[in-house]
Amino acid sequence: MGVAIKGNVVNANPTPGNSFYQFTHNQNAGxxxxxxxxxxMSNAQSYSGCTYGGQTMTQLYSISRGGLAQRMAFxxxxxxxxxxxxxxxxFNGNQWNPISIHSRSFTGSGGxxxxxxxxxxxxxxxxxxxxxxxxxxxxxxxxxxxxxxIQIPQGSNRTFASHNTNRQVGTGAIxxxxxxxxxxxxxxxxxxxxxxTNDRIEILGLSAPVDDTGGDFFLLM
Amino acid sequence: MYTIISKIELEGTDNLNxxxxxxxxxxxxxxxxxxxxxxxxxxxxxxxxxxxxxGIVSVSTFFATTPFVYEARTEVDxxxxxxxxxxxxxxxx
Numbered sequence: 001m002g003v004a005i006k007g008n009v010v011n012a013n014p015t016p017g018n019s020f021y022q023f024t025h026n027q028n029a030g031x032x033x034x035x036x037x038x039x040x041m042s043n044a045q046s047y048s049g050c051t052y053g054g055q056t057m058t059q060l061y062s063i064s065r066g067g068l069a070q071r072m073a074f075x076x077x078x079x080x081x082x083x084x085x086x087x088x089x090x091f092n093g094n095q096w097n098p099i100s101i102h103s104r105s106f107t108g109s110g111g112x113x114x115x116x117x118x119x120x121x122x123x124x125x126x127x128x129x130x131x132x133x134x135x136x137x138x139x140x141x142x143x144x145x146x147x148x149x150i151q152i153p154q155g156s157n158r159t160f161a162s163h164n165t166n167r168q169v170g171t172g173a174i175x176x177x178x179x180x181x182x183x184x185x186x187x188x189x190x191x192x193x194x195x196x197t198n199d200r201i202e203i204l205g206l207s208a209p210v211d212d213t214g215g216d217f218f219l220l221m
Numbered sequence: 222m223y224t225i226i227s228k229i230e231l232e233g234t235d236n237l238n239x240x241x242x243x244x245x246x247x248x249x250x251x252x253x254x255x256x257x258x259x260x261x262x263x264x265x266x267x268x269x270x271x272x273x274x275x276g277i278v279s280v281s282t283f284f285a286t287t288p289f290v291y292e293a294r295t296e297v298d299x300x301x302x303x304x305x306x307x308x309x310x311x312x313x314x
Contacts, residue, residue, distance in 0.1 A: 012295035014227065015266060017237030017280060023225075024241070026299045044274065084302045094236065096270050161296070 003134040003177055003205045005030065007105030010087075011161035011172055016095040022088040023101075025052070029082045030107030032206060036076040037104075038140050038199075039089065040169045042097035043071040050075040053085035060115055065197060067120050068167050070142055074201060078111050100163035102140070102172035106203060113202030120195035126154055126188040127198045134205035136177035141170045141189035143196035152200075153185035177203075224251045225295040226308055229262070231284035242291065243306040243313070253311060254293040262290045 007028035014021060027035055035052055043064045050057040055077055062073040087103055113135055118127045120143075129137060137152050140160075147170030150160050160173040170189070187200045223244045232238035245251060265283045272278035291314055308314065 008297070008299045010295065010297050012225075014239065014292065014294060015237070017229075018232065019236075021239070023239075023295060024303060026297075026301060094274075096266065096273050 002108060004034070004106040004109035004136060004203055006136070006174070007107060009172065010101065010103045011163075012101040013098055013163040013165075015098045016091070019094055020088055020090045021095070021099060022086050024084050025087045025103050025105070026084050027080050027082045027105045028107050032108050032110070033079050033082065034076060034106040034109040034111060034203070035080045035087075035103060036074065036138070036201075036203070037087065037089070038102040038138070038171050039073045039075070039099060040070055040140070040142050040163070040165050040171065041095060041099035042166060043069055044097065045091045045093050045095045046071060047073045048090040048092045050090070051088045052077050053081040055080065060112060060201065061117060063117055065119055065142065067195070068142055068144065068197070070165060070167050072140065072142060072197065072199060074115070074199070076112055098163070098165045100165050100169040100171050102161060104172065104174070108206055110204035110206050113204045115199075115201040118198040120197055123193060123196055124188050124190045125196055125198040126186050127200065128184050128186050129200045129202065130184045131182065131202045132204060133182045134177070136203040137175045137185060137187060137200055138203060139173045139187050139189065139198065139200045141191070141196050141198055143168050143191040143194060145191045145194050145196075147196065148190045148192055149188070151188040154188040222296045222298055223300050224293045225297060225305070226254060226314070227292050227295060228289055229292060230289045231281055234281050235279055237280065241303065241305055243308040244300050244303070245293070245308040247309060250308060250311060251293045254291050254314075258290055258292045261287065
């Protein structure tokens with residue numbers, strides 16, 4: 001396996017005031033590209049899709065967190081166009097609440113692996129995710145109260161962007177991801193107090209090519 | 222990280238239009254822009270969000286007296302090819 005290469009990042013926290021919001025994201029040049037986007041906003045509206053460079057992104061999940069009145073979603077696109085392109089988020093109506101946006105590029109990626117989503121639970125919210133060797137784990141959290149830490153794995157604080165969607169969001173946390181062996185991590189999210197969510201996603205590295213250059217053979221008589 | 226300074230204007234009668242105005246790496250400029258936003262358009266949205274959603278209040282009410290506002294809440298780590306001005310002084314806005 002080979003670990004993916006982390007690329008460019010955009011963090012934004014606008015109030016769309018429209019049925020869409022769009023911005024420019026620069027996808028790094030390189031083979032086996034991947035672009036992902038983590039979203040959180042009021043569940044008064046839903047996401048009706050995302051495009052990057054005009055190509056439809058795949059929705060991994062879109063979850064309404066009723067207790068927080070928020071909708072959290074994750075979209076991705078494998079082998080996206082490189083360079084500066086428009087990333088557009090569409091809604092099913094005008095969104096007048098702020099949205100939390102985190103987009104990130106990768107190259108040398110095998111795509112999306114496991115994901116797991118846990119709704120509001122008392123801080124610290126510690127949850128497992130199983131993963132393959134050389135994967136990255138991304139995580140995000142939402143709460144009524146300020147997000148204090150996102151640890152991937154538990155015990156290793158990762159940086160994240162703090163956004164206000166009329167709730168508090170921590171987004172864009174990602175593991176170091178080098179030399180990890182396959183297994184199971186605990187991902188821990190904490191808030192100043194109260195409940196918070198814990199959503200985690202595996203970003204795969206590349207599988208090594210099958211070795212067909214040697215080996216045994218049998219001569220049948 | 223660079224911060225993108227967005228220019229926000231009225232689109233049609235009831236929608237917002239965002240355009241990229243410039244970039245800055247100065248946290249004081251970012252804070253001042255966002256404080257100005259929060260005390261003007263942000264406050265208007267806070268007071269009227271539900272009424273706007275219900276169609277009782279139009280966002281055009283705000284833009285009748287203020288043609289545009291700036292906000293600085295988009296952070297990027299690559300600005301190659303964006304051709305945006307580097308804002309080092311609020312007077313450039």
